[in-house]
Each structure stands twice: as C-alpha cells, then as structure tokens.
Amino acid sequence: MCAERPSSPRSAIRQFLFSLQSPARILVAVSGGSDSTGLLLLLDEAVKAAPHLKISLCAATVDHALRAGSADEAREVAALCASLGIPHTVANWQGDKPKTGIMAAAREARYRLLAEAAEELAADLIVTGHTFDDQRETLQMRGMRTEQVSSGIADAVLFDRRFWILRPLLFSTRADIRTFLEERGVPWIDDPSNEDEKYERVRMRQQLTTDGGMEQDIRAAWEERLALSSRGAEWLDRHFALHGGLLGHVLPDGLRQDQAVLDYALGRLTAVFGGQPFVPGRAQMERLLPFAVGREPGRMTVGRVVFDLRRDGLYLARENRGILPLVLRPGEAGVWDGRFYACNGSPTSIVVETGSSPRTGMRGEYFERLPKAAWKRAVASAPALTSEGAPLSEESVRRVDLMPYFAPFDRFLTRFDFIFADRLSAVFATAPYAGLPLRSIDGKTI
Template sequence: MSPEATSPQQAILKFLASIRSPARILVAISGGSDSTGLLLLLDEAVKAAPHLEISLCAATVDHGLRAGSTDEARHVAALCASLGISHTIATWQGDKPKTGIMAAAREARYGLLAETAAALRADLIVTGHTLDDQYETLRMRGLRTEQISSGIADALLFDRRFWILRPLLFSRRADIRSFLRARDVPWIEDPSNEDVRYERVRMRRQINADAVAENDIRAAWEQRLALSSRGAEWLDRHFRLHGGLLGQVLPDGLRKDSTVLNYAFGRLTAVFGGQPFVPGRAHMERLLTFAAGREPGRMTVGRVVFDLRRDGLYLARESRGILPLVLRPGEAGVWDGRFCVKNGLTTSIEVETLAASLGSSPMTEMRGDHFERLPKAAWKRAIASAPALSSEGDHLSPQSAEAVEMTRYFAPFDRFLTRFDFIFADRLSAVFAMAPYAGLPLRSIDGKTI
C-alpha cells in the first residue's frame, strides 16, 4: 500500500462510523474491480457490525454501449445474489448521442441510480471512485487551469435529493484488487479503460501517482469549504434580490477580497445566466475589473447583463438566446437553465419570456416604493426575461396556471452539487426563498462531528 493511501478496509470502517443510522445504502456496481471491491468491503463490514443498523442494496447501470454489457450486468446480479444483497439492473434506453458520449453516459448513470435509490428506499448512494481516479482528475484539470483544483469530491448531491458518497477516494486500486484476490473474487475488465481516445486513459498512462499526497488534497478541500463559507457570508451582507429576477450587489460588496468576489460572482453569473459552469478565467477577470470601476456602465458575461450604478451592481439575464420550451401533459423540464416547470394540465403548454409573450419588453405589475427605487432599465430587463405560460397560443388563465408547477432552478448546483459549494448554494437558496438542499447523511467527516 502506498504511504499516502488509506487501506480499503480502514476506509470502509471509517465511512460506516461516519454515516447516520439506521441507513440503507445503494451500492453502484459495474463489475469492475473498484465497485466490486466496494460492495464486498461494505458487505463484510456491515455483517460484522449488525449494531450499526445499516443495510445494503445494489444497482448496475447497463449503458448498452458495447457488446457484452448485458451479460456483465447479469454476472454482477449473480454475485449480489450470492451475498444476499438485492440488486437491480437499470438500462439506459433511447438513442445515444454521437458526440459527448461520456458526459451523456454520466448524466444517464446518475439519473438511473437516483431512480433506483428511490424505488429501493435507499438513503444514499456510494460509488467506487479511488485515489487513482483522483490523481487522474487532478492531472486533467491541471492541464486546463493554473488554479488549485480540489479534484473529485467525496460527497455530491444529485438533483437536490440523493447524496452520492465515495468511501474509497483515498484508497488505491491496487490495494482493492489485492483484497479481491485474497477472497478469490474476479472482476470485469472494461475495454474502454484501455482506449486511448479517452483523455482519462491517456492520463492514466502518464501519471505520476506520488505527485499529490492525501494531505494536499484535503488541504485543497478545506480551502474550498472556507471559500464557500466566506461567499455565503458575502451574500448575507452585500447581495439583494428584487422580485426574484434582479440581483444587486451593494457598493461595499464590490470592494471585498478578490478571491471571494471571483467565487461569488462566478456562481451568481451561472445561476442568473442558467449555465451549469462558471465563466472562464478571462471572462471573470474582465468582470471583476469592470465591477471595481467607478464609472457607471454595462457589460455582458455568461448571458448576464451587469449594470454598474452608484448604488451598486445589478445583474439580470440578457434577453437574447432564450428559447421556448414546450411541455406535453404531465411532462417536466428546465426552461433556460433557470426554472423547473412541470405541466399539470391536460393540454400542452409553452414557456417563453414575458417579453416574447407580450411582443415587447414589459414592466411589471409589482408596484411600491421598493420597486420604484430600482433603476428602470435594469428592472425592465429583468422582467423581460421572466417566464410566461401559454397553451395553444393563448395566455393561461390564473386558474390554469395554478396547475403548472414552476420553481427556480440553479444550473450550477441543482443537478450536481459538491459538498465544497454546499454552504454557498444553500444560502443562495434561502435568498431566493427556496427549500434548503438535503443535508449530508453524515454525523462526522474525518472524525469531526458535523
């Protein structure tokens, strides 16, 4: 075992001691060495400690991308049956994209795992990511940015609903395979793991496994967590939301530490622009330089218009590039990366901007001293980007609109939220008067009570 790695057995015992119980854990198992090792390690530890009140179930996602995947899933099912663990095979149905297949497969995999967790009444999901995966990720991200990366998170919230935890993230693949060999348990070798067309495979062949120690990774994690906390404090003191559509950074908030501003502005831009990722470094440098200026003006970054005035910096979604969304009865979808809409009517509906619906950039019916004090141009821009509902070309009546469920959607957080950004995202959720994110199913992290 490498000196910087934790033995798989120690990692699992530490993990089980950290989670809240009673708990039902869904193990994501592909049949490869990492996930097979994870299942067996958990099974041994849970059976040895019944007082923990922890049960296991398992799921295999068959992506249907290569011959033999169905047989491999059945092999995993047989293994689970031999251990007395309930197992489900979830198949990725429908047409597969010709480009971006890895990202699409990841999206499908987590969606299917969440559906299975709900069906099996699991409290959390675990995956077999290892220290080797961490090294590869750090190397790949290091080639794209000079900023320090925290790599793969040990905990990820999916769809605001299920936490996905990675108990073996500080254990080496070689040690997991040694554990399996000692128990004479085989695993499946995925041929894509040797396909150099994939960046991760190329990194795997080049990587210096001793380049980053566990302490360095955990230190980066602590820095990210501290930054998220400082960003949340900045929101409380310096950010205001008007009508759910127009953001305002107060003048004092523009003069704070550039690291905090870069973090907060990047994520606010992604939220208001409906984008899953923050703008790139060059765009953020331009934005921060603009925000630090003293002259009023406007600029657009990440589909968001920033309007600098004497009473602060206003931000709202720009009116261009907002596409309509059609939903059949019972369907749900995300409109413009900013609103989640579910159609409860018996007819199809269309979601478009209020400006497109009325044929101009409208003002709102909201009146009062508060809204009268807002810059008219900024408020008008924000209202123009608001969603409007119609059916068969007619605006929905108030009664019909009540059958359509519409909630704010945070594109950088609501599908995949790492625990590094949890504090900031949860505080922003409160600013928008939204329900809080599901809390971590842990009672401790690294031995510290949470």
C-alpha cells in the first residue's frame, strides 16, 4: 500500500480498494479530524463509483471522554455518516483514566473499542486515517532514540489476532486531504491536543523538516523487515526446537547463521519466552549475541529469559522470578505472565500461578535427554491452575482454556513480522494468524 512518493488521496484509495479481497465490509475509524473525515469521504466516493467491487462501509467514533465537547464531536460525525447513508456507532471509553501514560492507554482502549465495533457492525477489517505526516513525525521521534533506520508506522497491523487495521492514506499528505475536503465543502474538527506541546509528537511536528528521500528510505526499511521476517521463519524451521512447550533450543548450526537473522530471531524469541511486548533494547542484544555465538558454556539472563549455552546449542526459558499469579472469576479471561492466555469456563474462581503442573509429569527417554537444569528451570515457570489453594479437579481443568500467548505479536502484529510470527505459531502448535485481507500490495499479487 506504499508508494515511492506521496500519492494523491484519491489514487491511494482507488489502489487500496482494488487491492482488497472482496466482498468486504470496511469499518472506518472517524474522529472528525481532517484525516479521518477525508478517509471516510474518499472511501464513500470510491465505493459508490465501483459497485462491482462489492465493498460496503460502516464507521465508528471512539469518544475517549478526555476533554469537554468530545461527545458533541461524536454526534457531528454520526450526522455526517447518516447523510452519506453509512451505518455508524459511537464507542465510549468508560471507567477511570490513568494519571500517567494516558496516550498509550488511550491507544489501547481505542483499538479495543474499534474491534468491538467491527464485531457489532459485522465488518471484515478496520481502516484508520494515518497520513504521511504521521509517518514523518514517528520516524523523527524514533530517530531521536536510535541510529537504526526505522520502518515507521506499519501500513497493516493485526489486532488481537482478529482484525486487520489498514492505513491506506499512509503515503498521502494531510495538506492534500484538506484540499479534497475544502473542494467538497466539508468541515473538520481540530483537536486542541494537536497543538499541546506537552506531547512529544506535537513537539516533533513543529521541528519537522522536508526530507525528499524519506519515501525511499521507508520503502527500503519495509523490504528489509519483510526479508528478515521470511529469513527468520526459515531459521526457525531449520535451527529451532521447542521441548514440552516450555524450553526453547537453538541448535548449534543456528548460532552460526547471518548475524542480522540471528539478531532478529533471538530478539523476538526473547520477547516471547519472557512475556514482553517488545524485543530487548540494543544494549541488551549487544550483550546477548556475543554470548550466544561464543564457545564458552555458561548462562546469561536477558529480558526475563535465562539463556543456557551448551555444546548441543542454546537453551532458553523464562527465569523463575517475578512471576505473579492471575486470578480469574468465572467467565473471565486474561494473560498470565505475558506468556499464556487463560479463559475460565469453570463455575469457580481460579488462580493461574507457578507450581505443581501436569507438565511436570513429562517423562520418558525424550525428556531425559534434555539438560536437567534447563528442563527443571523451564518446568518451574510453567502455569498451574488452583482454586482456594488446591489444584483444580480434572473436570474443572477441562473447562479452562489455557494456550500460549506471544506478547510481541498477539495484541499488535505488523505485517512486517507476520511470516515469522505465523511460523512460530506452528512451532507452538497454536492456531495460525488471520491472513491479510488483500489480494495485492503495491500492485504485486500476494
């Protein structure tokens, strides 16, 4: 969905619609600002001009209730959608708001509510109005933190394994979108927080300079990420084994592969086994990689994962510290330690914690061949189910869904990491991720 240079909004939307698998129903996230309002009208215009594509629209507005007037703005969007004949719903962020980290919390709530709205309106995918201006701001912010070339905002992200969130205007400018709206005589809402300098993105926006080569840099970074994901998936097939669903094992040959691939794969495995949403930082990886490719046996802890280097390869398991219990009432679901998803279908409250587990009963010649210390460490980090201090009965255990959870992928998975993450699902024998709802990207069939 990207282009080598910022594309006109109309051409970007036409290319997007023709790339979609059809029939399709699109949920448009509309805040009332120029970007999302432009997205809505551009899609409405293009869909009506191409009925043979069998694409329909619906829309949702998330009211974060963070400032006065947000409810009125949501009603204005609802009126616009009604005038276009587009079904619309308002999703309210209810409950107490955090005093710190409000932007991250609002983002999490926004996508959760959009996914709920997509279910309610029977949509197949979600689109948002991110623009090339947002991309430039993101790249500038990330450039302040690292010298590595960033891939910036992804054009496609899978949320909660369920809905793909696509950004068809990511290579169109805000100025061009506003020109389109002015030609149509359609006003938009200016959010005052977009001028509030307490937010880093606003400060970056004010400092932006034009970089004529940015589009090519982004395209190159995207291609590099996709290639690493593909090569990382091949690396998993050839050089990685999983024992008992708990103990990772990189075979010796896997440690002698290209460093870029090893960096990519080990970083993401660290996040998965450590239950962390992000891969370790550069300083941590610069400690881990020389250790992993060295010839001296030993242990190292990075990102809540113990790496145990032996003659037969590198073993990795969650360290046995800082693993907190998770209490689930009947009908509740949650993620334990960032590593396991649990849904309590039993009639009593349960606790997911470490302790005696059916996994400890794994015996036989296969498990006896594993390094005892490494296997013991892995088993000690396994989930166990209890209720009122006692192990659950076999009947209750059958009513609890417990499955691996990949913290860096299962909530937000960019298409850049999709190939690697999907291959990892096969390694853990979990369900595959939902495929992209696209027939083509950049005119290339997928």
